[in-house]
Amino acid sequence: MCEKDLVxxxxxxxxxxxxxxxxxxxxxxxxxxxxxxxxxxxxxxxIHTGFGLTYFKENLTGPExxxxxxxxxxxxxxxxxxxxxxxxxxxxxNVLTYIKPGALEKIKAKAVxxxxxxxxxxxxxxxxxxxxxxxxxSAGLAQKLINIEGLLPGREVVIIGSGDIGLIMARRFxxxxxxxxxxxxxxxxxxxxxxxxxxxxxxxxxxxxxxxxIAKIHGKNRVEKVDVVRxxxxxHEVADSMFSIECDTVLISVGLIPENxxxxxxxxxxxxxxxxxxxxxxxxxxxxxxxxxxxxxKIYDLVDSVSKDSIHAGYQAAEYIRxxx
Amino acid sequence: MIKKITCIECPQGCALSVDIENCRVVKVAGxxxxxxxxxxxxEVENPQRILTSAVIGVGLSLKMIxxxxxxxxxxxxxxxxxxxxxxxxxxxxxxxxxIIATNILGLRVNLIVxxxxx
Numbered sequence: 533m534c535e536k537d538l539v540x541x542x543x544x545x546x547x548x549x550x551x552x553x554x555x556x557x558x559x560x561x562x563x564x565x566x567x568x569x570x571x572x573x574x575x576x577x578x579i580h581t582g583f584g585l586t587y588f589k590e591n592l593t594g595p596e597x598x599x600x601x602x603x604x605x606x607x608x609x610x611x612x613x614x615x616x617x618x619x620x621x622x623x624x625x626n627v628l629t630y631i632k633p634g635a636l637e638k639i640k641a642k643a644v645x646x647x648x649x650x651x652x653x654x655x656x657x658x659x660x661x662x663x664x665x666x667x668x669x670s671a672g673l674a675q676k677l678i679n680i681e682g683l684l685p686g687r688e689v690v691i692i693g694s695g696d697i698g699l700i701m702a703r704r705f706x707x708x709x710x711x712x713x714x715x716x717x718x719x720x721x722x723x724x725x726x727x728x729x730x731x732x733x734x735x736x737x738x739x740x741x742x743x744x745x746i747a748k749i750h751g752k753n754r755v756e757k758v759d760v761v762r763x764x765x766x767x768h769e770v771a772d773s774m775f776s777i778e779c780d781t782v783l784i785s786v787g788l789i790p791e792n793x794x795x796x797x798x799x800x801x802x803x804x805x806x807x808x809x810x811x812x813x814x815x816x817x818x819x820x821x822x823x824x825x826x827x828x829x830k831i832y833d834l835v836d837s838v839s840k841d842s843i844h845a846g847y848q849a850a851e852y853i854r855x856x857x
Numbered sequence: 858m859i860k861k862i863t864c865i866e867c868p869q870g871c872a873l874s875v876d877i878e879n880c881r882v883v884k885v886a887g888x889x890x891x892x893x894x895x896x897x898x899x900e901v902e903n904p905q906r907i908l909t910s911a912v913i914g915v916g917l918s919l920k921m922i923x924x925x926x927x928x929x930x931x932x933x934x935x936x937x938x939x940x941x942x943x944x945x946x947x948x949x950x951x952x953x954x955x956i957i958a959t960n961i962l963g964l965r966v967n968l969i970v971x972x973x974x975x
Contacts, residue, residue, distance in 0.1 A: 579924075585867045595953070595972035682913055709943065726870035727864075727868060729863075
């Protein structure tokens, strides 16, 4: 079994900031694992602006923000980067197993930082009745299809939930020539940032229904229409308020869940409600030497804050390794 | 006339109250930083946005290459500009920051790549 001082899982904004900071805090033997074929994580598909306003005092796109960290990572030879590498097992003694093309690797680390991000909440988690035709996507998947794969998932879109990714995708579909027929939010106010409501929804005259929810999705092979109802302050359906919107695509944008299955496997205490580690201090877990940072520790609104807190994680891991002697 | 707008310069999203006379801004209130006033004036007198999109890569490491305008463009020209950008294909290696199209719609705004692509 191979040994390393520090292994970091995930090379998105959190993992990259943690790796650089651990190096700057004195760690010289770092392995950075990334399951994709590129560094940068979700920033690569976030091609809109709005990143870096506090961290760099500049208005950058996601790829530009990532690029600044990628350049630094590539310049530090003590950070070994392993792409197409997927972590599959972790023990409470920081023994990590990962797969990469043609190999299964097992590694013992003095400290591990999990920067595995989050996944999107699904239709099943918010109980939307109806059929299960083609044409229903999570907002982030649609973002990947359009911005990375060059595929347009639909022509007439209804967006369920007003998370930031859903709002951003309303604009993205419109810029690619599709029609966004409505954004439907069950709460009285937007879940996403007001600036995204302004520049992604209001700018393009997209109908934005607050205090409304989807009563049913219709369609046999492909989505055909959705039924929408108004809800009262207790989120109960208002009688006779139903109307239908014809569409071929439904996007679900109802929040994120931190990915923490590996630390749970290792025996770390997890808050089942938020799927985050229970800890006394930011970036820590109930297992010494096992750290979690970025969206897997808690869901952030801004990548700038992820970078800031993950720099601290790199420092914490370096301190821990130094303490081992 | 008082108009209520939301500043989109940063994620704080300040609620601005803009006093307008004859299509000109005479007073701005509610901003937490100096950008708010500039935004209010621009938003009322000549609203503009940075446009971001992605163009098709032909025979390159990326199928889609993300792009942005190097300066904001008038809001009412956004859809037209997006339509122009959809026609662009890139078949050579490009670096982040490199210009791939100049003078979009005659607006004296260039389109720049935002990600390295080999």
